[in-house]
Amino acid sequence: MGGRSKLSERRPLLPRVPVSDPAPRYPHARRFRAVVSTVLAVVLVFILAQLFLVPGPTYLPQSVATTFAEWVFGYEWSSENRTPLEELENVMLSTPDEEHAKAWTQYYTSGPHLAGKNLSQALYTKDRFEEFGIPAEIVTYEIYTNYPLSHRLALLKVCEDGSSGASVSDNDLELLFEASLTEPALEEDPTSGLDNRIPTFHGYSANGNVTSEYIWANYGTHRDYDDLLRKDVNITGKVVLCRYGKIFRGLKVKRAQELGAIGVLIYSDPGDDGDMTELNGHEAYPKGPARNRYSVQRGSVQFLSFAPGDPTTPGRPSLPGAPRDDPQRYIPSIPSLPISYDDALPLLKALNGQGLNASDLGGNWGTGGLYHEGVKYNVGPAPGIVVNMVNEVEYDIVPQWDVIARIEGYIKDETVLVGNHRDAWVAGGAGDPNSGSSALLEMARTFGKMLASGWKPARTIILASWDGEEYGLLGSTEWVEDNAHYLKKNALAYINVDMAARSHVLKTSANPLLNDVLHGATSKVPDPDSVAKGENKSIHDVWDKRIATIGSGSDYTAFQDFMGIPSLDMSFGGQDKNGPVYHYHSNYDSFHWMEKFGDPGFHYHTAMAKIWGLITLNLAENIIVPFNATAYAHALNSYLARIVSLLENGDQPGDEDPPHPMKFSHNHGHDHGHDHDHKKHLHHRLKHLNQTIQGLIHKATHFDKHAAYIRTELHRSDLPKWKKLLLILKARRVNQQYKNLDRAFLFHEGLDGRELFKHVVFAPGLWTGYSGDTFPGLVESVQDRNWTNAIRWSRIIEGSVHRAIAVLH
Secondary structure: OOOOOOOOOOOOOOOOOOOOOOOOOOHHHHHHHHHHHHHHHHHHHHHHHHHHHOOOOOOOOHHHHHHHHHHHHOOHHHOOOOOOHHHHHHHHHHOOOHHHHHHHHHHHOOOOOOOOOOHHHHHHHHHHHHHOOOOEEEEEEEEEEEEEEEEEEEEEEEOOOOOOHHHOOHHHEEEEEEOOOOOOOEOOEHHHHOOOOOOOOEEOOOOEEEEEOEEEOOOOOHHHHHHHHHOOOOOOOOEEEEEOEOEOHHHHHHHHHHOOOOEEEEEOOHHHOOOOOHHHOOOEOOOOOEOOOOOOOOEEOOOOOOOOOOOOOOOOOOOOOOOOOOHHHOOOOOOEEEEOHHHHHHHHHHOOOOOOEHHHOOOOOOOOOOHHHOOOOEOOOOOOEEEEEEEEEEEEEEEEEEEEEEEOOOEEEEEEEEEEEOOOOOOOOOOOOHHHHHHHHHHHHHHHHHHHOOOOOOEEEEEEEEOOHHHHOHHHHHHHHHOHHHHHHHEEEEEEOOOOEOOOOEEEEEOHHHHHHHHHHHOOOEOHHHHHOOOOOEHHHHOOOOEEOOOOOOOOHHHHHHHOOOEEEEEEOOOOOOOOOOOOOOOOOOHHHHHHHHOHHHHHHHHHHHHHHHHHHHHHHOOOOOOOHHHHHHHHHHHHHHHHHHHHHOOOOOOOOOOOOOOOOHHHOOOOHHHHHHHHHHHHHHHHHHHHHHHHHHHHHHHHHHHHHHHHHHOOOOOOHHHHHHHHHHHHHHHHHHHHHHHHHEOOOOEOOEOOOOEOOEEEOOOOOOOEEEOHHHHHHHHOOOHHHHHHHHHHHHHHHHHHHHHOO
């Protein structure tokens, strides 16, 4: 797989907007246009009369009448001879099956498919879409990426007559330990031993060969580094060793780089595996469900919360020949390596008794899982002990391939988009992403069955198989930037599935507009575990009903945060205390692991295909788009209440929240002069913003009731044609208002310091990357104690709320 492609003929599936003819320059032209307009008006009145007012047979052929009504009003979409939504849902509930899900997964996980090296899988996916009767194309972008060449990690002792720190020479060093930096092949797991399996490395990591003392920095969060600085731990010139978790890995490297570190090592600590550990009596993979001690989490270290997509073309598509920027603002300038906890053990033990202990730092510093292996979790550094780390990668501009399929609907300017990425860091990728790829094909196969029976959706459906997600959401971001005009005009919602099934616990994040459709779909799909027990429970029955704030880390980011397209992300990927450890971005995320531990029987793959398909059908087929504006407005109220609580009560943020403690209450008596005045003004502004949001709640409540009334009336069988026409026109307007509601919260200048993120409500946390922040501009200003900017952002947000109210008028 791989290599350059000539598949650069582009996007016949996305209609071009025609260029308007210039205005007529002469009076006779204006008279001609007036005559034509009059004739067309007479014809329009005649057709309307024939369709809706004149009893008895029409003078128009039925095909002409139907085509005209479809084009102007979408009338055919709501007519009685269309397949009812309930019947379509039954097809979606009965068609996806485990046999097909298993077959798709087995194909995708049979060999390496690193971004830019999976053309054969792109062609396979396109062929499957077309086999199902769905037109598809491959869209090519030229992406800046890196690939691994070589690496090394050694623990060294400085000889007594040698120097310490970063200035030691090879002659001064004694080798204590040489890390393997590999995941051993397992006899039980065929793809773990492929000759062309992908080495352990970090996407967008910097080249480097450094030798220095090192320190342990817990999770490497902003707060962890602050804890070290408060204890006068020197980070400058050191290599940082930290564990995965809490935040996106690239931000661990970014903060270390800012503080003067010269390299970063990141390992997976079994203390983050819950109860499913060898210490608790569970055997490690491949014998059991616990973590294999040699597993390594690859991944990108791009600064994802600052700018996803190709770092050389921020804000514009990476088309062939596109101008390129210096990428260093968005990717590291120091080397980093991912390592297993087996390779981390000698490094951690060498710090025992040196420097601060985890117990001196509180919080979650002492939650490591390697105490029984002799690790005491000291920060270090250890005098006379250094590491040599080498990271050699090759950067290049390479083609990457998105596969875009399109099911044309009656309504041309309301489009539902669904997507999953296809690339993986490893040969397998059974959970991430190919459980989602399997579900995508099963949903598409079901749509194909409907198309074969004569179905045509009310709204257009676009299905996307993205490339390059793992490096930094490359394929989806470049496609969004490339098709921004089309999406702004037409996109209704984007539904993302990254990992369809790695556990049996549903995990979701969503724009609140989509809460209802998510609840509705999950209530119709049986829970496989319950079925196996003979219980009649749905996914909704066993789900904890938690819908997280949408953040980043997958392909919905550009849709939601750049374009204001309401997005939803879901997976069976929640924490299951009795479930197996998931070997994230490891070579052991394989078909064998999935078949034996992850989803034996592939029941949850199939369940996700059904949920995904039901959501898509409901968005595409309902006469009124099933959005909930009231839920959105109430969510805004809760987001603001949290900020007010932080200001007034001095609440501490959680471990994954931004780093600065928020003790800003007026009652603390620490504020003087202008600072106090600005904070008082901010409180006043937030009260005013709250009143405006209350106005949106009132307006949204009435709007949703109005939409529900139209929906109910249009389902009446005794409705006269003329009244149905009027209601369809009202439904058309309501749907356009729903479509544009989230767009009201876009701010064209973007967030401070990260201009690509345009949404004033939703963005990834600045120093978390994965988890979502709400009112990010305001929150970040408060964290920085920049009251003037906080007041500015309160006004920007209030302006957006006013625009949202105007949209619903």
